Amino acid sequence: MAGQTHHTMTTTQTPSDTLRVLLMATTFPRWEDDTMPKFIHDLSKELETQSVDVFVLAPHYPGAERKETMSGVTVYRYPYFFPFKYQKVALQGHGGIIPSLKQSPIAMLQLPLLIASLTIHTLWIYHTERIDLINSHWLVPNGVIAGVFATVFGVDHVLSLHARGVLFVEKLPFGSTIGTYAYRTSDAILPVSSHIRDNFIGMINESTTEVDKFQIQPMGAHSTDYDIASKPDLRADRDVEDTVRGLFVGRLAKKKGIRYLLDAIDLAQVPPDDFQLTIVGTGPLKDELQNYASTLELNDQVTFTGWVSQEELHDQYVLSDFVVVPSIETAQGDTEGMPTVISEAFAAGNPVIGTDVGGIPDVVDDCSNGFIVPQKQPSKLVAKMRLLIDDAELRAELSNEALATAAELDWSRCGQRYAQTFRSVCSERSTPRSTTPPSVQS
Amino acid sequence: MKLGLLINDLQNGGAERLVTDLALEFCQTDGIEPHILLAHRGGDLLSSLAPTEIQVHGLDVDISTTTIPQGAHALSEQLERLDIDLVHSHLSYSHVIGRFACARQGVPNVSTYHNVRAHKPRLKRLAERTTRSLSDCIVCVSEGVKQSYRNREGMVVIYNAIDTEGFRTRVESADTSALLSAHSNETTVFLNVARCVEQKRQGDLIQAFAEFDAPDTHLYIVGDGPRKQQLETLVSEQELSDRITITGYVDRIEPYYAIADAFVSSSSMEGLPSTHLEAKAAQLPIISTNIPGVTELVDHGTDGYLCAVEHPREIANYMRTVHTTDTGAMGRQGFESVDNEFSIGTIATEHADLYRRVV
Numbered sequence: 001m002a003g004q005t006h007h008t009m010t011t012t013q014t015p016s017d018t019l020r021v022l023l024m025a026t027t028f029p030r031w032e033d034d035t036m037p038k039f040i041h042d043l044s045k046e047l048e049t050q051s052v053d054v055f056v057l058a059p060h061y062p063g064a065e066r067k068e069t070m071s072g073v074t075v076y077r078y079p080y081f082f083p084f085k086y087q088k089v090a091l092q093g094h095g096g097i098i099p100s101l102k103q104s105p106i107a108m109l110q111l112p113l114l115i116a117s118l119t120i121h122t123l124w125i126y127h128t129e130r131i132d133l134i135n136s137h138w139l140v141p142n143g144v145i146a147g148v149f150a151t152v153f154g155v156d157h158v159l160s161l162h163a164r165g166v167l168f169v170e171k172l173p174f175g176s177t178i179g180t181y182a183y184r185t186s187d188a189i190l191p192v193s194s195h196i197r198d199n200f201i202g203m204i205n206e207s208t209t210e211v212d213k214f215q216i217q218p219m220g221a222h223s224t225d226y227d228i229a230s231k232p233d234l235r236a237d238r239d240v241e242d243t244v245r246g247l248f249v250g251r252l253a254k255k256k257g258i259r260y261l262l263d264a265i266d267l268a269q270v271p272p273d274d275f276q277l278t279i280v281g282t283g284p285l286k287d288e289l290q291n292y293a294s295t296l297e298l299n300d301q302v303t304f305t306g307w308v309s310q311e312e313l314h315d316q317y318v319l320s321d322f323v324v325v326p327s328i329e330t331a332q333g334d335t336e337g338m339p340t341v342i343s344e345a346f347a348a349g350n351p352v353i354g355t356d357v358g359g360i361p362d363v364v365d366d367c368s369n370g371f372i373v374p375q376k377q378p379s380k381l382v383a384k385m386r387l388l389i390d391d392a393e394l395r396a397e398l399s400n401e402a403l404a405t406a407a408e409l410d411w412s413r414c415g416q417r418y419a420q421t422f423r424s425v426c427s428e429r430s431t432p433r434s435t436t437p438p439s440v441q442s
Numbered sequence: 443m444k445l446g447l448l449i450n451d452l453q454n455g456g457a458e459r460l461v462t463d464l465a466l467e468f469c470q471t472d473g474i475e476p477h478i479l480l481a482h483r484g485g486d487l488l489s490s491l492a493p494t495e496i497q498v499h500g501l502d503v504d505i506s507t508t509t510i511p512q513g514a515h516a517l518s519e520q521l522e523r524l525d526i527d528l529v530h531s532h533l534s535y536s537h538v539i540g541r542f543a544c545a546r547q548g549v550p551n552v553s554t555y556h557n558v559r560a561h562k563p564r565l566k567r568l569a570e571r572t573t574r575s576l577s578d579c580i581v582c583v584s585e586g587v588k589q590s591y592r593n594r595e596g597m598v599v600i601y602n603a604i605d606t607e608g609f610r611t612r613v614e615s616a617d618t619s620a621l622l623s624a625h626s627n628e629t630t631v632f633l634n635v636a637r638c639v640e641q642k643r644q645g646d647l648i649q650a651f652a653e654f655d656a657p658d659t660h661l662y663i664v665g666d667g668p669r670k671q672q673l674e675t676l677v678s679e680q681e682l683s684d685r686i687t688i689t690g691y692v693d694r695i696e697p698y699y700a701i702a703d704a705f706v707s708s709s710s711m712e713g714l715p716s717t718h719l720e721a722k723a724a725q726l727p728i729i730s731t732n733i734p735g736v737t738e739l740v741d742h743g744t745d746g747y748l749c750a751v752e753h754p755r756e757i758a759n760y761m762r763t764v765h766t767t768d769t770g771a772m773g774r775q776g777f778e779s780v781d782n783e784f785s786i787g788t789i790a791t792e793h794a795d796l797y798r799r800v801v
Contacts, residue, residue, distance in 0.1 A: 205548025
């Protein structure tokens with residue numbers, strides 16, 4: 001986390017410091033232990049520990065509660081169609097609003113209803129819960145609606161940008177208008193990576209962009225989940241004590257650049273006894289990649305595990321010596337935001353060899369907690385891999401740094417920084433936004 | 443600098459006149475090339491642009507709530523095609539489509555608010571308010587307009603303007619024969635120019651005139667609108683049909699200013715009334731109401747008189763004053779002040795300075 005200032009939150013907040021924040025989300029767990037991405041929930045829980053009262057507003061899903069408290073976080077779910085079971089826009093667990101729209105024409109029809117319902121619910125919660133600040137996640141529709149509230153009611157607005165939203169909005173006919181509007185109506189913007197920030201700045205037609213307004217803040221990770229001390233035992237169990245192990249985790253899709261990783265291993269010419277690579281995950285390119293590995297005669301060095309359980313994934317991280325993230329930017333401009341795999345790798349003490357795309361360089365610090373290599377260049381990738389394979393001391397050094405970074409990427413730090421941003425935005429507005437209008441009519 | 447002046451149409455109105463006058467003025471100014479962007483190609487004022495090189499581009503969209511996306515799209519394409527450097531929009535929906543299109547093309551936007559906040563319908567007000575952050579600067583046509591908004595950040599006041607010399611010349615050379623045949627040269631003529639709508643409260647004028655009740659006086663209400671019939675009924679009830687004329691829509695306004703002895707208004711709400719500017723340019727004393735916008739224009743006792751809104755009796759009193767005293771000096775004072783502060787030359791320079799700051 002180069003360039004970030006580290007604050008410690010030692011002061012205890014008095015109740016009067018409690019901020020009341022409305023957090024607008026589109027992807028949120030439908031119930032406890034849901035399978036769908038839960039990072040907004042994780043963030044909310046951390047914010048609660050920072051004297052921030054969080055009220056989450058997320059789309060309703062058939063079978064989910066309209067209002068509930070999940071681990072101390074108040075959650076409102078707004079319905080937008082009746083009967084509920086026909087709600088298609090936010091088919092949660094399928095990647096959020098945008099893919100749902102692409103899949104279902106009914107969802108397209110429901111979108112205006114969703115926006116209307118979202119607006120009404122925002123208005124209602126804003127008034128009943130006496131909200132101080134709105135934190136909107138994703139540009140559309142949340143960022144724009146929060147922008148309207150910031151304009152009309154003068155409520156503070158912090159916009160969080162996640163990869164998908166920005167890249168999608170960019171392609172809309174009035175994408176730059178939407179972007180400019182959200183930019184001008186927010187007090188602070190938290191992109192998950194510098195790549196997303198640059199994308200966003202490139203999208204809005206602003207002659208002068210206040211860089212101060214942006215603060216890169218990746219979503220957090222759970223670093224306490226890995227028991228690194230068990231590494232030797234685990235290795236002994238699996239009889240892989242003397243082999244250096246590399247790991248890839250992710251969807252087997254084009255933008256992950258796995259083909260270049262296989263090319264790199266082919267170039268490396270390391271005996272299989274000295275180095276093993278495990279590829280965890282499945283995806284559209286599964287067969288193609290497995291065939292390619294066979295063609296390169298790498299079957300004794302590369303293992304495709306397919307989809308694995310959470311426990312097994314956990315073990316794989318602990319077993320590994322380093323993780324490779326060879327992602328690329330596709331011809332369509334699609335690329336990584338800040339892949340979760342990096343924070344998980346760090347948490348398990350794995351240095352990361354990553355490419356210079358998306359949000360990867362924001363967290364992987366070259367020669368410190370891993371290496372950054374240019375994308376699509378197997379020869380550059382292999383050089384760094386060899387460094388790590390050959391030098392145990394270097395591995396240990398980078399591993400320590402990786403653990404230190406993991407602490408920085410941990411949810412608790414992420415929650416602290418979010419809370420700090422909220423507070424600084426609110427204190428800047430210590431003077432009331434609007435003065436009483438003088439009477440015009442006599 | 444290529445300037446796009448955006449407005450719905452060029453029918454006769456204060457905002458429309460300002461757009462036309464600014465374009466005509468910039469046409470003779472170095473460094474600014476005015477283009478008029480009309481949502482919908484119509485309006486009487488177009489004829490005054492015809493002899494010039496000013497280009498008028500139509501978006502061919504009748505702007506309303508539902509056609510905003512269409513309008514914004516059409517405008518955005520025009521901005522790109524014409525390579526416009528700055529858009530200056532007038533009236534609510536033009537602001538909204540102007541802002542959307544400008545943000546899309548990365549072109550700065552200046553919006554002029556011609557009316558006080560309360561004057562606008564709720565929906566327009568909301569549309570204007572929510573998109574406000576997309577404007578780089580907001581011009582209010584009077585301090586009164588500015589003060590009617592709660593959030594006055596980034597607002598500046600530039601008054602509406604009039605081509606004073608031109609208007610006076612047109613009034614002096616106007617053909618008044620048709621009007622003068624109706625009454626004698628000795629008649630004291632009061633003139634009101636306004637649309638017949640609620641906010642203008644012309645009923646008060648009729649009442650005031652009834653109360654004033656002096657022989658050899660005449661009141662012209664020049665304008666059309668939904669309230670016209672109601673006003674006509676009121677006139678006949680008061681048995682004043684021979685002394686009050688409600689003209690409806692007229693082609694040329696100048697003859698009325700030419701025969702008038704004083705300008706009267708009973709309006710309850712104004713931005714910066716251009717009729718008052720015209721009256722002053724025509725050297726008429728003004729009897730008007732004590733409301734924001736008007737108070738910035740009329741100096742009580744110097745170039746006119748101000749009354750409280752909804753007080754016909756006060757208006758009647760001042761009508762009597764005007765009828766019985768020589769108000770020639772007041773008219774001249776009025777001309778001088780409008781020529782100093784509200785002439786199109788002055789106002790155009792202020793706009794040009796603002797444009798340069800924004801671009």
